[in-house]
Amino acid sequence: MAGLATTFGSGAMTNSINEITGAEVIFVIGSNTTEAHPQIARRILEAVDNGAKLIVADPRRTELSRSAHIHLQLRPGSDIALLNAMMRVILSEGLIDDAFIEMRTENFKELRKHLLSQDIDKLAAVSGIPVSQIKKAARLYAGAQKGVICYCLGITQHICGTANVESIANLAMLTGHVEQAYTGVNPLRGQNNVQGACDMGAIPGVFPGYQPVSDPVIREKFERAWGQALPSEPGLTITDMTHRGRKNGIRAMFIMGENPVMSDPDASKVEETLKGLEFLAVSDIFLTETASLAHVVFPAASFAEKCGSVTNSERRVQLMHQAIPPIGECRSDSEIITELAGRLGYTMAYENSAEIMEEIALLTPIYGGIFHDRLETSWGLQWPCPSRDHAGTPYLHKYSFARGKGRFVPAENITPDELPDDDYPFILMTGRVYHHYHTGAMTRASDILSREVPEAVLEINSDDAREKGLRHGDMVSLRSRRGEIEVRVKPVDTISRGMLYVSFHFHESPVNRLTNPALDPVAKCPEYKVCAVNLEKA
Amino acid sequence: MKKNILKKDHVRPFLRKLARDSRLIAPVRTSHRDLLYQEIESIDSAEIDLSEQPQESAKQFLFPQQEQLFTYQNTSKGFTFSPRKSGMPTVLFGLRSCDISAILYMDVIFLRSPRDHYYLEKRRDTIIIGIGCNEPWDNCFCNATRTGPFLEIGFDLQLTDLGDRFYVESGRAVGDEILEKWPQFFSPVTEEDEKLRYQLMLEARSGFKRHVHVETAFQKIADNSVSPSVWEHIAKRCDGCGGCAYICPTCTCFTIFDRPLSPHTGERLRTWDACTHDGFTRMAGGHNPVNPATDRLKRRFMHKLYYDYKQFKRPGCVGCGRCVGICFGGVDIAMFVDMVCAEKRDQRQSAAVIGDLLVEAGLITRKQLSEALEKRDRTGMPLGSVLMEMGIVTKEDIANCLADKVERL
Ligand code: SF4
Ligand code: SF4
Numbered sequence A: 001m002a003g004l005a006t007t008f009g010s011g012a013m014t015n016s017i018n019e020i021t022g023a024e025v026i027f028v029i030g031s032n033t034t035e036a037h038p039q040i041a042r043r044i045l046e047a048v049d050n051g052a053k054l055i056v057a058d059p060r061r062t063e064l065s066r067s068a069h070i071h072l073q074l075r076p077g078s079d080i081a082l083l084n085a086m087m088r089v090i091l092s093e094g095l096i097d098d099a100f101i102e103m104r105t106e107n108f109k110e111l112r113k114h115l116l117s118q119d120i121d122k123l124a125a126v127s128g129i130p131v132s133q134i135k136k137a138a139r140l141y142a143g144a145q146k147g148v149i150c151y152c153l154g155i156t157q158h159i160c161g162t163a164n165v166e167s168i169a170n171l172a173m174l175t176g177h178v179e180q181a182y183t184g185v186n187p188l189r190g191q192n193n194v195q196g197a198c199d200m201g202a203i204p205g206v207f208p209g210y211q212p213v214s215d216p217v218i219r220e221k222f223e224r225a226w227g228q229a230l231p232s233e234p235g236l237t238i239t240d241m242t243h244r245g246r247k248n249g250i251r252a253m254f255i256m257g258e259n260p261v262m263s264d265p266d267a268s269k270v271e272e273t274l275k276g277l278e279f280l281a282v283s284d285i286f287l288t289e290t291a292s293l294a295h296v297v298f299p300a301a302s303f304a305e306k307c308g309s310v311t312n313s314e315r316r317v318q319l320m321h322q323a324i325p326p327i328g329e330c331r332s333d334s335e336i337i338t339e340l341a342g343r344l345g346y347t348m349a350y351e352n353s354a355e356i357m358e359e360i361a362l363l364t365p366i367y368g369g370i371f372h373d374r375l376e377t378s379w380g381l382q383w384p385c386p387s388r389d390h391a392g393t394p395y396l397h398k399y400s401f402a403r404g405k406g407r408f409v410p411a412e413n414i415t416p417d418e419l420p421d422d423d424y425p426f427i428l429m430t431g432r433v434y435h436h437y438h439t440g441a442m443t444r445a446s447d448i449l450s451r452e453v454p455e456a457v458l459e460i461n462s463d464d465a466r467e468k469g470l471r472h473g474d475m476v477s478l479r480s481r482r483g484e485i486e487v488r489v490k491p492v493d494t495i496s497r498g499m500l501y502v503s504f505h506f507h508e509s510p511v512n513r514l515t516n517p518a519l520d521p522v523a524k525c526p527e528y529k530v531c532a533v534n535l536e537k538a
Numbered sequence B: 001m002k003k004n005i006l007k008k009d010h011v012r013p014f015l016r017k018l019a020r021d022s023r024l025i026a027p028v029r030t031s032h033r034d035l036l037y038q039e040i041e042s043i044d045s046a047e048i049d050l051s052e053q054p055q056e057s058a059k060q061f062l063f064p065q066q067e068q069l070f071t072y073q074n075t076s077k078g079f080t081f082s083p084r085k086s087g088m089p090t091v092l093f094g095l096r097s098c099d100i101s102a103i104l105y106m107d108v109i110f111l112r113s114p115r116d117h118y119y120l121e122k123r124r125d126t127i128i129i130g131i132g133c134n135e136p137w138d139n140c141f142c143n144a145t146r147t148g149p150f151l152e153i154g155f156d157l158q159l160t161d162l163g164d165r166f167y168v169e170s171g172r173a174v175g176d177e178i179l180e181k182w183p184q185f186f187s188p189v190t191e192e193d194e195k196l197r198y199q200l201m202l203e204a205r206s207g208f209k210r211h212v213h214v215e216t217a218f219q220k221i222a223d224n225s226v227s228p229s230v231w232e233h234i235a236k237r238c239d240g241c242g243g244c245a246y247i248c249p250t251c252t253c254f255t256i257f258d259r260p261l262s263p264h265t266g267e268r269l270r271t272w273d274a275c276t277h278d279g280f281t282r283m284a285g286g287h288n289p290v291n292p293a294t295d296r297l298k299r300r301f302m303h304k305l306y307y308d309y310k311q312f313k314r315p316g317c318v319g320c321g322r323c324v325g326i327c328f329g330g331v332d333i334a335m336f337v338d339m340v341c342a343e344k345r346d347q348r349q350s351a352a353v354i355g356d357l358l359v360e361a362g363l364i365t366r367k368q369l370s371e372a373l374e375k376r377d378r379t380g381m382p383l384g385s386v387l388m389e390m391g392i393v394t395k396e397d398i399a400n401c402l403a404d405k406v407e408r409l
Helices: A002-007 A019-021 A038-048 A079-092 A098-104 A107-114 A120-127 A131-143 A161-174 A194-199 A214-228 A238-242 A265-273 A331-343 A353-363 A372-376 A446-452 A461-465 B008-019 B097-111 B117-123 B171-182 B189-207 B215-220 B228-237 B243-247 B298-312 B332-358 B366-378 B383-388 B396-406
Strands: A025-029 A053-057 A071-072 A147-151 A184-185 A253-254 A279-284 A296-299 A308-311 A316-320 A426-431 A457-461 A475-479 A484-492 A500-505 A518-519 A530-537 B003-007 B025-031 B035-039 B066-075 B078-083 B088-095 B126-131 B157-161 B165-170 B253-263 B263-271
Touching: A019 A038, A025 A038, A025 A131, A038 A053, A038 B228, A053 A161, A071 A131, A079 A107, A079 A120, A079 A131, A079 A161, A098 A161, A120 A131, A147 A161, A161 A184, A161 A214, A194 A308, A214 A353, A238 A265, A238 B126, A253 A331, A308 A353, A316 A372, A372 B025, A446 B253, A446 B263, A457 A461, A461 A484, A475 A518, A500 B066, B003 B008, B008 B025, B008 B088, B008 B165, B088 B097, B097 B117, B097 B126, B157 B171, B157 B189, B165 B171, B165 B189, B215 B298, B215 B332, B228 B332, B298 B332, B332 B366, B332 B383, B332 B396, B366 B383, B383 B396
Parallel strands: A025 A053, A025 A147, A053 A071, A147 A184, A253 A279, A279 A296, A426 A500, A457 A484, B025 B088, B088 B126, B126 B157
Antiparallel strands: A308 A316, A426 A530, A457 A500, A475 A484, A475 A530, B003 B165, B025 B035, B066 B078, B066 B263, B157 B165, B253 B263
C-alpha cells in the first residue's frame, strides 16, 4: 500500500474488477488468484477467452499459470530483479510511452539512469528466468493498448514489499498503463473488508480516509466531532505491539477478529507477549487460539447476523444485510465497541449502522456521498464519492494522479532477509488454500471444508523428496532459526528444487512459528513469504 | 381433473386456511428485495410474491442443507440413540415448474428401494401448488429439458396467472380435495378463461431467450465425440467450490458427519455434498481417481446429461438456469452444452477442410476419406490421427498441405 501511495498517491486498486475482462494483456505477479481471489480469476479467464494474453510471475506453477501464455517461474524474493529487467528491455527497445512520461510523471531521469546501469543478464540470473522469456513478457506487456497488472501478498509480504510495489508502478507508468479503463495496477485484497478497515483508519497514523493524525486542521475536525482530544502521534503497528515480549510497556489489549497467535510471524513471541499482559480482551465469533488466552471474551456476531457495509478491493462500498438473528449471546462488533465505550465513560449513541455511515460521510471526504439509502438499491459505490450526487469512481488517476504527477521510484533488488545456507538449505514460502480462510477459525468449523483440506501439507519438489527419502504422506519436522513444527509432505512438480510451500491455516502445524518477523521498513509488513528452513523425517 | 378460477384478492384468505394445520412455504420478497422460498410465519406480514422465479429452489424443504438424523448418548452401558422428531405436513405454494420437476426427480432418487426414510417422512405429507411461467427468465431452458414452462403432471394444483385471477387446475386427488374443501374461494372457468390460458401457454413456449440443445449434447456424449480439450477447458475453470451443486435443485449427493454436542452426547448430521469437491472421491491414502486438472466437472455433466438420460429417458437437469452465473469460473451446464454442440461443428468444418485439402493434393482418395470420417465418428479421434493410424498419410503430409493452403490465402 505504501508503495502505491509514494508513486501514485493512493494505495488502492486503480481499476474496477469488471474492467479486467476487457484488458488485452494481464500481468499477474505474486498472486495465486484462482485460490485466493476466485472472482478476479474468473474475470482474468474471461479476458483470456476473449483473446487476451496472460503473463503470470510466480515461483509455483499455480492453477492460473496453466492458462498463462508466459509463466515466469522466478526465485522467491527476486521480483525487483525481474521487473527491472523487463523495464530495461522496454527502455532499450524504445517501447516506453514518451507522451505519458512527459506529461504525467516525474523523476523519469533517475529511473532511466538506474535502469541503464543494470545488466540484464545479471538480473535474469538473480530471478532465475531466461533472458528470452523476460524479453517476451516485456514486449507483450509494453505492446498492449490495455494492460493490467494484478498483484497480491506475494509482492507485499517481503522486506522489500514497498520497493516491490514501487517497481510495479514504475513498470506501469513507463508504458503508460495507468490512466484509462481496462488499464492499471491492482493490488488484490484478501478479505472482503481489508480495504474498508484501512479506509476507516485502522492503520497507525491516519484517521478515516487516510487523513493524517499529524495534520492539526484534520485533528481539530475530528476532535470537534468526537468531543475529545486526539493524539497527534501515529500509533503502533501490529508487529510493534505483538512482538514486544513480556513487561513491555503495554498493559492491556483489546483484539477484535484477529488471531495473531496463529497469523503473525514468530508466533511463539506473540504468545509470550499476550501472556505477559495484565489484561487481554478478545472479541471473535469462535474461541480462537488467541481468545483462549484472554481474560474476557466477547462472542461476536458473524457477517450474516448483522447489517453494515464492507469495502472490497475495487474500493466498492457495499451494504450487507442481516440474514438471520444473532445466535446465542453474540453481539455485533459495533454494539460491543459502543457498549464498551459507554462503560468506560464515553457515550457512543448510534441508532443503527446507517447513522454510523452518516458520520463517516461527514468526516471522510472520499466517503462523503456514501449513505445506506444509496447502497440499498445498488451494487454499491466506489470511492472517491465526495457528494450525494456523485456516481462513484470506477478507475483512479484519470487525467491526473492523486498526488499530482506519478513519481518514478527506482529500486535495487533487495535479497530476502534470510537466505538458505548449509544449516537451513530450503526456502519456505507460505500461503493459503482455497477452502480455508486465514487461521481457519471459521472454515475449520465447517465439516465439509475440513474434509476438503483436513490438514496442512508441505509441498516439496519431487526430486528433493526422493533425495531425502520422503514419500507422500510422511511426517517431517520442519525447523527454522525460530521454531519447529511437524507437517505432512506432498511431493509435487509445481515448485522448483530447493523450495517448500505450506499453508498457514492449521494450529497443528503453526507455520508462523517458523516465519521471519523481519519487516519492510516502510509498510511494516513482515516477510512471510521467504524464510530458510531445514527438514527431516519425523 | 377439476379446473377453477381463484381471484387474486382471495389468495391470502385461501392460504390462511391452508396454513392452519400445515407449515406453509411460499416465495417471499425479503426486506432486502431477494426472492426466496421461505416458511411463512405470518400470512399478514409476509410479502408473498409470485411474479418471478425465486433465487433458490425448494430442495431444502425436503432435503435440507444440513439435517440431524439422530442424537446419541454415551453412557456407562454403551451408546443409546434417540431418533429425531419427525416433520409436519407442508404446503409448498407457488413452486415453479422446474422446481416441481426437480422434486419428481428427487422422488426417483430417494424413494427407490431402499427408501430414504428422512426424505419420505417429509415428502409424504407435502402438498405441491405450482405456478406456470408466463414469461421465461433470461437463463431458463426448461423447454429443452421438457420440464416447463407449464406442467401436465406432478402438481396437486397448478396456477396460471390470468391478470386479476388465477386459473387453477388440479393434477391429483389431493388437489381435488382442496378445491372441494374450500369451495367458497373458487368459481367456475369460463370459455374466455380457457382461451386466454391457452394463448398464454403458447406465448410462454415461444418466449425463451436461450436455446440450449440438451438432447443434441446427449447424442454427442453418447457418440463419444466430446474432445478431451473441452473437459480440460472447463476443469481449468472449476475451483471445486460446490456452488453449482448446492444451488441445483436436482443435485442430491450428501455426506454424513458425527458432531459432539457435549463430552457424552453427539449428533449425526447429513450435509449436502458435491461431486466437484476433492474429498468426494479422494481415497484414504490421498489418491484421487478423478484428476482435477482434466475431469473435475466430468462427473457432474455426464451424470446430468448422459447417465440420467440413459436410465430415465430424461436429463438430470430441469433447465432452471440457476447454475448460470453462480460459478466463480464462469462454468455452467448451458455453457457446456453450447460448447459441446459448437465443437462438433468446428471439428467437422476443420476436418472437412483438411480432408478436402488432402484429396486435392492427391494424397488420399475420396473413398479413403469417407472411411476415415466414419472411423473418426466411431472413435472420437481427430481425422488427422485416424488417417495416420490407417497408414495413409504422415504428419508431414498434413503439415505441408496446411502450409500450402496458408500460403495461398
Ligand atoms: S463448476 Fe463452478 S460452481 Fe461448480 S464447483 Fe466448479 S467452481 Fe464451483
Ligand atoms: S444443472 Fe443448472 S440449470 Fe440444470 S437443474 Fe441444476 S441448477 Fe438448474
